Amino acid sequence: MVKNREISKETHEKILAVKATANKNRLHRTSFGDWLIVFLCVILIITCILPLLSVIAQSLSSPRAIMHREVTFWPVELHTDAYRDLIFADRRFMTSLGWTAILTVIVTIINVTMTVLCAYPLTYDKLKGRRIITIFILFTMLFNAGTIPMFVLFRNLNLINNPLVLVLPGMISVFWVIVMRKFFLGLPSSLRESAEIDGANPLRILISIYLPLSAPVLATAALMYAVGRWNGFTDALMFMQGRPEYHPIQLLLYNIINNNIGIDTTLDPGVAGNPGRSETLRGAAIVVATVPILCVYPWLQRFFVKGVTLGAVKG
Amino acid sequence: MSMKKHIDGLVQYMSGFTKEKSNFPHSIGLRRAGNYLIRYWILYAMLLLPIAFFIIFRYVPMFNILLAFKENNIFLPLLEVPWAGIANFARAWAMDHFHNAVKSTIMFSILDLIVGFPAPIILALLLNELKFRRFKRITQTISYMPFFLSWIIISGMALRLFATNTGAVNNILMAWFNMQPIPFLGETTHWVWTVVLIAVWRSLGWNTIIYLAAITSISPELYEAAEVDGASRLRKIWHVTLPGIRPVIVILFILTMGNMMGADFERFMSLSNHLVRSVSDVLPLFVYRWGLLNLQYALATAVGVIQSFINLILLLGANFVIKRIDGEAGLW
Numbered sequence: 001m002v003k004n005r006e007i008s009k010e011t012h013e014k015i016l017a018v019k020a021t022a023n024k025n026r027l028h029r030t031s032f033g034d035w036l037i038v039f040l041c042v043i044l045i046i047t048c049i050l051p052l053l054s055v056i057a058q059s060l061s062s063p064r065a066i067m068h069r070e071v072t073f074w075p076v077e078l079h080t081d082a083y084r085d086l087i088f089a090d091r092r093f094m095t096s097l098g099w100t101a102i103l104t105v106i107v108t109i110i111n112v113t114m115t116v117l118c119a120y121p122l123t124y125d126k127l128k129g130r131r132i133i134t135i136f137i138l139f140t141m142l143f144n145a146g147t148i149p150m151f152v153l154f155r156n157l158n159l160i161n162n163p164l165v166l167v168l169p170g171m172i173s174v175f176w177v178i179v180m181r182k183f184f185l186g187l188p189s190s191l192r193e194s195a196e197i198d199g200a201n202p203l204r205i206l207i208s209i210y211l212p213l214s215a216p217v218l219a220t221a222a223l224m225y226a227v228g229r230w231n232g233f234t235d236a237l238m239f240m241q242g243r244p245e246y247h248p249i250q251l252l253l254y255n256i257i258n259n260n261i262g263i264d265t266t267l268d269p270g271v272a273g274n275p276g277r278s279e280t281l282r283g284a285a286i287v288v289a290t291v292p293i294l295c296v297y298p299w300l301q302r303f304f305v306k307g308v309t310l311g312a313v314k315g
Numbered sequence: 316m317s318m319k320k321h322i323d324g325l326v327q328y329m330s331g332f333t334k335e336k337s338n339f340p341h342s343i344g345l346r347r348a349g350n351y352l353i354r355y356w357i358l359y360a361m362l363l364l365p366i367a368f369f370i371i372f373r374y375v376p377m378f379n380i381l382l383a384f385k386e387n388n389i390f391l392p393l394l395e396v397p398w399a400g401i402a403n404f405a406r407a408w409a410m411d412h413f414h415n416a417v418k419s420t421i422m423f424s425i426l427d428l429i430v431g432f433p434a435p436i437i438l439a440l441l442l443n444e445l446k447f448r449r450f451k452r453i454t455q456t457i458s459y460m461p462f463f464l465s466w467i468i469i470s471g472m473a474l475r476l477f478a479t480n481t482g483a484v485n486n487i488l489m490a491w492f493n494m495q496p497i498p499f500l501g502e503t504t505h506w507v508w509t510v511v512l513i514a515v516w517r518s519l520g521w522n523t524i525i526y527l528a529a530i531t532s533i534s535p536e537l538y539e540a541a542e543v544d545g546a547s548r549l550r551k552i553w554h555v556t557l558p559g560i561r562p563v564i565v566i567l568f569i570l571t572m573g574n575m576m577g578a579d580f581e582r583f584m585s586l587s588n589h590l591v592r593s594v595s596d597v598l599p600l601f602v603y604r605w606g607l608l609n610l611q612y613a614l615a616t617a618v619g620v621i622q623s624f625i626n627l628i629l630l631l632g633a634n635f636v637i638k639r640i641d642g643e644a645g646l647w
């Protein structure tokens with residue numbers, strides 16, 4: 001700063017002029033480089049969207065067109081039979097979809113509540129034992145017991161083939177505890193102090209002051225927990241094999257895609273075993289299971305960008 | 316706030332707050348202790364459930380690791396099962412399947428690191444140079460999309476797209492370029508590259524979020540100064556942007572290293588098929604097949620322990636090396 005002042009007026013003006021042209025350049029002149037970047041971004045967009053388009057096209061095309069290699073990214077000989085069979089003829093798919101939706105809501109509510117309960121007390125630096133508790137929690141991030149020790153635990157707790165196994169073991173993610181605590185610490189401490197003077201207890205302060213101000217981080221954590229539950233299938237694959245009626249949609253999808261189970265096509269006899277037909281059905285199953293998430297995430301983008309950033313960058 | 320300070324914050328988190336001192340004096344009178352409890356008991360009550368969760372679902376399984384040194388019996392209480400010493404580890408070591416699993420886990424980690432680690436950095440730099448605000452937002456939104464798709468859905472799409480007989484990619488290759496169909500997912504070498512690239516595709520956009528955030532916290536004065544000095548766009552990227560996000564790159568690199576042996580179960584499980592077993596069975600799949608399908612619990616536990624330990628060592632090692640190179644970087 002001091003040095004800046006020592007620069008002669010003439011140089012200073014020169015610098016300003018350069019800055020001005022630079023700004024002007026940045027705003028007005030679009031160079032070859034800019035168009036190159038746009039071009040690369042367009043390629044990126046296409047690679048993100050085309051796979052989805054291709055699956056949609058397959059789900060809406062006729063089995064004949066698929067088998068004759070006519071389908072790429074646009075439906076050929078529009079057929080909606082696959083969706084009809086998936087949604088109306090085969091009960092399992094829609095039942096599983098509904099169950100997964102309920103499960104996701106329950107899991108999200110429980111997980112966010114537990115994460116808040118874990119993160120909030122750790123924002124009190126007067127809390128005795130906070131350091132020990134923090135180390136105790138963070139250590140679980142470094143070392144992970146593995147699948148079989150978990151399996152043994154679930155067996156002892158009678159959680160195998162019990163729908164609770166899809167809820168309990170993932171209740172708190174340490175990452176979101178860290179992010180949430182950081183967010184709480186970022187709120188002005190004067191709010192808490194004045195509430196304390198008025199005699200509010202910590203729980204009251206949490207509910208009436210902290211939570212209403214924490215929408216971004218709560219929404220991000222909720223979204224990530226929800227997406228995790230909606231997309232997850234490992235726990236069901238490993239610990240819920242005996243109860244197909246509680247299989248979440250992703251496990252059902254896994255079985256459909258890998259041909260472990262076929263979709264009931266009784267509404268349209270004569271197509272059973274037609275390979276083109278099962279292609280359209282699988283495509284339709286993928287589309288139906290993807291749509292809920294694709295509808296939700298763009299609206300929450302503002303939140304999760306902020307939330308993720310908090311977790312890694314902000315001190 | 317400077318970038319360094321941001322990172323210091325994270326460092327404090329990971330180090331378990333060792334630098335902070337409790338304001339609470341060591342010798343407190345009984346009355347103060349009473350006051351303290353009246354005021355804060357509710358905080359301990361809140362922590363009760365989370366701590367119970369961590370004990371039951373995180374620490375008890377760590378105790379169950381003992382099974383790795385026991386005979387293969389999960390019907391007796393763990394402490395009553397006869398000891399087997401390191402027999403389970405020796406058995407794993409003697410298995411070809413195990414060696415293959417270790418090899419492919421390491422191979423995929425290295426490929427993911429080489430291809431997948433720089434990709435989001437490059438995309439973040441590109442997006443940062445993009446002038447058109449609206450277009451930039453649209454690009455970002457769309458590039459986040461694959462991250463929200465489950466591995467099952469991605470594998471379903473990949474199987475459709477890359478199928479040799481009906482897939483769109485091979486349809487195009489055959490119709491436009493007059494090529495033979497390529498078995499992207501049906502032959503080991505092709506499978507490896509396809510799976511690596513699919514993973515990059517999935518997380519590319521998502522991983523730019525952190526880098527873009529770090530870029531926005533670089534002081535604009537640095538760019539202005541560089542412009543005054545006549546720096547071209549590339550030079551600005553090289554001398555201003557990249558050094559500015561270096562701390563974030565370092566942290567993410569250490570975290571990636573710490574997960575080297577932790578191949579994503581769902582990714583390999585959903586994309587695997589019987590034609591590529593020899594490369595697709597990474598360690599988590601090995602544990603699943605031998606532990607849960609073949610009921611060799613003790614053997615699978617032993618392999619899981621090896622995996623967790625190597626991960627821990629890699630994490631600590633990466634942190635140590637980075638600190639050696641740059642004393643102030645590193646997680647703790």
